[in-house]
Amino acid sequence: MKKNLLSGVKPTGRPHIGNYFGAMKQFVDLQDGRGQASDSYDCHLFVADYHALNLIQDAEQMRQLTLDLVLDYLAIGLDPKKSIIFKQSDVPAHTELAWIFDTIVTMPYLMRAHAYKDAEAKNKEINVGTFNYPVLMAADILLYDTDVVPVGQDQKQHVEYARDIALKFNHIFKSETFKLPEPIILESVATVPGIDGRKMSKSYNNTIPLFATREEIQKAVMAIVTDSGGPEAGGVPTNVFVMHKLFKSEAELKPLYETNAGKYKILKEALVEDIDAFIKPLRERREKLASDVKNVIKVLEDGANNANIKANAKLLEAKKAIGVI
């Protein structure tokens, strides 16, 4: 029996290698049956444009970033013949179900969310959409009878919120409408560090973009903050080594790092080569795909049709359970 997999990314800027290794690579691996277990999945991957609207409030930018993210998805190997690829705003059931959940989720519960607490700690006056972010995300997940949600560590709490909301709904409305989802978080890449050693994130300006040019890779790698406290200590720059392990096995790297202990420039140059060798084919594939915008639009249209069928069926069940139908 196939399991349902669902995940999404916000179209808020160029994805980076943290997004890729932490989450997006798992989308493709699991789509293609390269998961850890022998499970196979019906995959639903979407562009979370309504979530991004909390940040991107410019129509042209929103359109461009959305198409860009679909291109990114296709370039890394998501295949519209195997996966349903769609954008959130094309499936109204997401926002409709989020409203239903709004009526059973309490404010103190949402105030415990990390994202809200972080914003509050910074004294930011956040909008209602940001406050409600986990509710819309729960709707995204629960509409598709999702079993697994591949994400990075920072999204773990959001998947737990979706579980809690499913349980609460089922309990209040004495139903078994929603399935309980589990996150899939790969330990080794749960939090990929950026060039400054903090979590790699668009908002920290410390990224290596997934489709970076060679020049961009070079610039970013040369800027990696170095220290020599790495694994076998003595001349192993931790941040460079941790980044390098994403692209080559520890066994392959050992001789390089032993021979060149303390020679940061040589180690960084080797890292540039390995990142570029990895990114180049992805970059070229993306360029090819970008010349056919019609194809991208078609992918989204087909995806919307398929997603709407599934989401509407689940929404109907929920509406019956609450008694509006």
Ligand code: ADP
């Ligand atoms: P960002 O923090 O750069 O804005 P997003 O919020 O768009 O990233 O995250 C998209 C996906 O990538 C999520 O599943 C998230 O958990 C994952 N992710 C983001 N940054 C990292 C990272 N540094 N390491 C591992 N996974 C990450």
Ligand code: TRP
């Ligand atoms: N919150 C996720 C992020 O910041 C994006 C997202 C929205 C998502 N809805 C989702 C991820 C549903 C997984 C499942 O990256």
